[in-house]
Amino acid sequence: MISTRNSMKTAISPRPKKSGSGAVKLLLRLSAPYTFQLILACVCVVIVNAAFLVQPLLLQRVIDHFLIGGAAEHGLDSILGLALLYLLVTAAGSGFAYLQALIVGKVGQSLIHDLRVRVFGIIERLPLSFLDRTSSGRLITRATNDTAEVSDLYTDVIISLVKDVLLLIGIIYAMLMLSPQLTLVSFTVIPVIVFLVWFIKNKIKKNFFHMKHYIGQINGFIAESVAGMRVIQIFRAEKEKEEQFLKLNGDYFRTTLIQVRLNSILKPASDMFQSLAIAILVWFSIGQISGGMLQIGVLYAFTTYIRQFFAPISDLADKYTSIQSALVSTERIDELIREEERLEQPESGIAVERLDGTIEFRHVWFAYKDTDWVLKDVSFVIRKGQTAAFIGETGAGKTTIISLINGFYQVQKGEILIDGVNVNDIRLDDLRRNISVVLQDVFLFSGTIRENITLGDEITEGTVQEALRASCAIEFVQDYPAGINEPVTERGATLSAGQRQLISFARAIAHDPAIFVLDEATANIDTRTEKLIQQAIDNVARGRTTLIIAHRLSTIAGADLIIAMKNGRVAESGPPRRLLEREGYYARLLRESRAHVAGS
Incomplete structure (x- = not known):
């Protein structure tokens, strides 16, 4: 290609979008070819969650009916029978968890393969007017880092998110069935967690835009420096280029430190609130057990469910930053894909086998x-x-x-x-x-x-x-x-x-x-x-x-x-x-x- 305006290429400053609707729509479009596999993975998730939910109920029955209640044992409804059933449920959960991971992993790799092909195809047909005002590092980041982030969203986040949400719904249902009163007591700390997540989510997303911007600049700077290394060495400009790189890398380092601080809040806070919820539950249940209004097995099931309840919340806290990062990458890829409307159309127009040349x-x-x-x-x-x-x-x-x-x-x-x-x-x-x-x-x-x-x-x-x-x-x-x-x-x-x-x-x-x-x-x-x-x-x-x-x-x-x-x-x-x-x-x-x- 011919271009007389290479000097016009500059990195475009990051502008966080007010809405992630474009990213969500793109994710749905990317998922469409793999709908059957994702549905199958969700079925596996339901079975795995069911196994998690049944386990505390089996142990609750063993404690209240056999260990404390002294009930007679009959076939499957016995300590041995329930132990075998517990083992079977655990094995089934593990087997379907493996199958789900296998399906999602294949979908993620297929998706990143297709997405990179599409992104590179777009870059190949971008008009020079677009390339003149866009840095090469920005396009490289779209085809590498951003597509990898979207793949990770599928392999590590989306199915886990579905799993965690369904598990939370199942846990709430099981807890309500056992004791509505204890359920309300257990969830007294939830409003504080919701407020905390809402407070920092915008800061996380805004910071990710800056991180993606700087990594794009770093990619472009390195590519340009390698291509022009002979000129750099001839004019002894190594020190100046190193100083420029140190500034870019320092800007990126500062944004990552902000991200580390934000990441450090959610998981410890989730673990702290889990312990606080169990402490409140035990404190409230002591009087109930003494008065014969609550069985010990039910308390055990509730403490187990609280751990299971806060485990996905802690997991969501861990993955929240990954979700925000992937959504930012998705929006950046969507920004490039929207350029498809203005791509060169090599097959459209009047067909000419051989020009005369006037x-x-x-x-x-x-x-x-x-x-x-x-x-x-x-x-x-x-x-x-x-x-x-x-x-x-x-x-x-x-x-x-x-x-x-x-x-x-x-x-x-x-x-x-x-x-x-x-x-x-x-x-x-x-x-x-x-x-x-x-x-x-x-x-x-x-x-x-x-x-x-x-x-x-x-x-x-x-x-x-x-x-x-x-x-x-x-x-x-x-x-x-x-x-x-x-x-x-x-x-x-x-x-x-x-x-x-x-x-x-x-x-x-x-x-x-x-x-x-x-x-x-x-x-x-x-x-x-x-x-x-x-x-x-x-x-x-x-x-x-x-x-x-x-x-x-x-x-x-x-x-x-x-x-x-x-x-x-x-x-x-x-x-x-x-x-x-x-x-x-x-x-x-x-x-x-x-x-x-x-x-x-």
Whole structure:
């Protein structure tokens, strides 16, 4: 992709949302394909909870009817029978708990797999206008940390939450059946817990937004520093970069400390209130037992139920921060998914198998931001098969024109036509298949030389070899032991700048474009190779529309058309000889270029 506004990329400040309805809706949509598995897991949860609820009742009967009451034993209704039943219930609960964990674990892993594929697919089709204003670290965090948080929400939180809620309902029902009075006594501390959770929940959520924001900045900073490590070391900027990282890491550290403090409140408070509830219950029950109004087994069952009641509350307190973190991540992913409405649609538009290559700009105005115009009323026509060269000072709008032809941005005024059809109406896949671009800043992917030329397209071995010959890259490629299958490291770090440029040139040739674009393509090539490349350009340009952006005016001597750009406007255009005769802008630039070469 072509972008002239990388400097615009900034991290977007976190803005906590007032409502998590978007996150909940997204979670429901993500869950839809796994509805059956989640229902099955919930059935397992019900069975496990039933086992928990039955156990205290079995022990209560043993204490009150057999140990204290001295009732006669008959078959299953005996200490031995109830012990066997207790063992059976415990085994059933453990077995179904294992099955539930297995189901939920598989659902969580499947969900994170599907979600990462979807998020990466969105990132691939995001318009450059979005990428220009969004830091790479922010997008990396969406595809890694945030998707993992959503997966954890399913595997560790949601089913546990369902389990805990159902268990609480079951415990309250069992307690009410045994003694409504003791139930009310046991729950005297509940309002205090509810108030505590309500008080700190907003603080937890707000702090998580800041945590996610800082981790996104850290990811982006590290990725940028690794990519630019050579520049950092050349200019001895290690200390400055370390200081920047320490500041970012310090900001993140402070937000995590706040989270630790908030986390430290809920679980100890839950444990304290559990002990307080049992103490109140025992104190109240002593008189009831002495007066014969309460059985010891019932008190035992109640103390067990209180422990079981506060266990899920304590568990919910533990998972509350995880829930808030996952909901924040879900909202951040939902924010990215909402961009699907504005994604590039490569399959929509007018299908064009092969373009002729006639390009026309009609009164085009374009700005990357608001009305800060980069192009101002630009008009020109490049005929099929012509070689057109764009010249001008840095920032004149030359590369922006290339971006617009490729459909990376849409103009605010005017229109761009290719073969008489508005570029916005042509199917993007067809448009970009017909245009090959060689950039000054070459990007190579990890893989092999062949893979960097084909980029996954079905290009024959003969076509690849021919492209290497045409680009003058065949000599150095054949010197490698593996030839075109020689591994390429990240960003082509083990290749020289000239070699990377030649491979990029071969990549453009191999895709057989109707329109060939060279954006400062010979800037990093030595004089000898430049002459060979110039001949290759002449060969490739036959029958194709060729656009050349060059500061070296010697590379465009054979152009059919010169379009001189100045301050976002077309200063002059026409065949080189005619422009020289005019003694205008192009003639002045050419004289300055020759004087510079002579002086060097």
